[in-house]
Amino acid sequence: MDSTALFKFSSGLYIVSATDGERTGACIINTGLQLTSEPLQVEVVVNKKNYTCDVIKEAGHFALSVVSERADMPFIGTFGFKCSADIDKFSGLPTETTDMFDPYTTENTCAVISCAVAQAIDVGTHVIFVGEVTDARNLSDDAPMTYSYYHTVLRGKTPPKASAFVPGEDATKGARPAKAAGPLHHFRCMVCGYVHETPDEELPADFKCPLCGFGPEKFERID
């Protein structure tokens, strides 16, 4: 079986976020979808190991923001490769709240949909949350980012907790041209796809990926 066939599925990139009064969780997903129009329902698929999953369960509601093409890798890295237990992902970003009091950022997003959880379906590693839409707002005229744009333009990778993760995935293979022979070397983060350029032969032991925070053991030399 060639699992990379599933890369051809079309989807968008979203931030699902929730607060239960004590905790706030937010993460990138590519599994947001409109389910029905009457009642107006959407769904999100969230890994049980993501902090955000427990927060949504406890809260009983969530915000689904549509990421726009304005978003860069540091923005996606914060929401898609870091854990809400360790950092406040909204820190430094213009943040508002939905009618359900869930936080969302107006930066790099073009719409937000507020939902009350109507069903939580256990599908093994992930939970499908069906949300009844209680409010929806357009935030900008920027184009919504597709999952394909994320792979091909931003050279982004998919972490293991995403539904679309494929072990050994290299959707970015060949996408970033290596420089011609010269004094610089390139190291690619196998977690998020970030490429670091340096004249050094090796990365220093205390080097940290600026996007996902992993150390040199997660980098492969690509030139």
Ligand SMILES: Cc1cc2nc3c(=O)[nH]c(=O)nc-3n(C[C@H](O)[C@H](O)[C@H](O)COP(=O)(O)O)c2cc1C
């Ligand atoms: C492109 C991309 C797509 C992702 N899709 C999903 C998804 O559909 N469902 C999911 O649970 N996690 C997905 N993730 C992974 C979460 O965003 C990631 O595990 C995040 O660090 C979880 O944060 P949290 O622990 O604060 O909830 C995706 C990440 C990226 C970068």
